[in-house]
Amino acid sequence: MKHEYRFPNIPELKDVSVFVENKGRQLKTEIKGKFPLRLWLLTKYYFKVFSLIRPIVQSPEGNFYSLYLPPIPSPAHARLFSSTISSVYYKRELPLAVTIGVTDDCQYACVHCSAAGRSKVKPIMSLEEIRLVVRECLDIGISNITFTGGEPLLRDDLEECVACVPPELATSQVFTNALALTAKRARSLKAAGLHGVQISLDSPSPEVHDRLRGMKGAFGAVKEGVKNALDAGLFVGISTYATRRTALDKNLSKLVSICSEWGVHEVSAFDAINTGRLQEQDVELLDTFSRKVLLKEARALNRKHRGRLRVVTQSWTNSGRGFARLIGCLAAHMQFHITSQGDFTPCDFTPLSIGNVREQSVQENWRQLLLHAEYCKRSTKCRMQDPEFRKRYIEAIPEDGELPYSVHNFDHRQSDHS
Numbered sequence: 001m002k003h004e005y006r007f008p009n010i011p012e013l014k015d016v017s018v019f020v021e022n023k024g025r026q027l028k029t030e031i032k033g034k035f036p037l038r039l040w041l042l043t044k045y046y047f048k049v050f051s052l053i054r055p056i057v058q059s060p061e062g063n064f065y066s067l068y069l070p071p072i073p074s075p076a077h078a079r080l081f082s083s084t085i086s087s088v089y090y091k092r093e094l095p096l097a098v099t100i101g102v103t104d105d106c107q108y109a110c111v112h113c114s115a116a117g118r119s120k121v122k123p124i125m126s127l128e129e130i131r132l133v134v135r136e137c138l139d140i141g142i143s144n145i146t147f148t149g150g151e152p153l154l155r156d157d158l159e160e161c162v163a164c165v166p167p168e169l170a171t172s173q174v175f176t177n178a179l180a181l182t183a184k185r186a187r188s189l190k191a192a193g194l195h196g197v198q199i200s201l202d203s204p205s206p207e208v209h210d211r212l213r214g215m216k217g218a219f220g221a222v223k224e225g226v227k228n229a230l231d232a233g234l235f236v237g238i239s240t241y242a243t244r245r246t247a248l249d250k251n252l253s254k255l256v257s258i259c260s261e262w263g264v265h266e267v268s269a270f271d272a273i274n275t276g277r278l279q280e281q282d283v284e285l286l287d288t289f290s291r292k293v294l295l296k297e298a299r300a301l302n303r304k305h306r307g308r309l310r311v312v313t314q315s316w317t318n319s320g321r322g323f324a325r326l327i328g329c330l331a332a333h334m335q336f337h338i339t340s341q342g343d344f345t346p347c348d349f350t351p352l353s354i355g356n357v358r359e360q361s362v363q364e365n366w367r368q369l370l371l372h373a374e375y376c377k378r379s380t381k382c383r384m385q386d387p388e389f390r391k392r393y394i395e396a397i398p399e400d401g402e403l404p405y406s407v408h409n410f411d412h413r414q415s416d417h418s
């Protein structure tokens, strides 16, 4: 299959086409038009890296490498590639992905919930508002839309939210705890056009997962949800988080072994981040040594599973090494988050808001984020784990400050002092 990639967001490349073709695992590229040499090399490097990786699925729609990426080649991936070139080569940042909160409700009260503590003063976005927000996200080039919560499946119109995302423009995913992911619901989400689900699993031990979720049977619900989603033809990712203890205990290997038996496509291990309810817990976050252990373990797991199941870690994307140099902190570079009440935040874990999509467009919020002193420069490291950033912004949020806290309050304070 061959697709023509164009660059509608980049005036300098208006006459350029890159033809991308998958021949099995290999991705062949043919460039037509005037391409600067460094960009030519970058393009070749980009597709070469994917040629070296075994896809988790090869299908007539293209090669699937990750739930976070549209298939390659495909029209949605062409959009992602154009935005990547704009950001990486021309330094005009265009987002690739958005996470959109659709509800604050949840059946659990997990110890690590990043949404805990957010204000519930404003009403949650209506279906009409979500439709508009999705449209605006697509208009600025987004090619991956993830619906989050709370628990998104508690919204009866989630299928209608998913149906707003045309697969030729973007892939769609839902983060879920799977408690309500029945066979019927999985089928109706697939029929609405959903690409995949990311199911949270906190521990390979059923007892520990149930304890962390505060409900007996939560682990069983994950297993059942994975089966229902796979039967419906959805891509299935498991999302977990790593602490110093779980990294040193090699929990990831135990969890991946279970996921492999269940037929899961991808396991994402996020860093435990001191935000939401986790701020109140006595959890040791990853340090340099445990992070090294985790990265080594993830590399070994990827070698072992050879593409049948992929393991991705936030510790790698924030490592600043190799291909990960292009990634780093996703906030204001590749991604942003919109809360269920329309607040525009740098990411799901950062309790700071730039504005609200009810008051100004997604594009204007993105523009303001990029103009902000903290976000106008890229960071390879996670800002939420950077002590300096936390001191300046997170620890400075007043105790009675409503979350997400307007970042402009800090700007006013700085200009008052200048």
Ligand code: SF4
Binding pocket: 273, 318, 328, 329, 330, 331, 346, 347, 348, 349, 350, 381, 382, 383, 384, 385
């Ligand atoms: S601050 Fe950056 S790296 Fe950290 S969780 Fe947010 S997007 Fe990811």
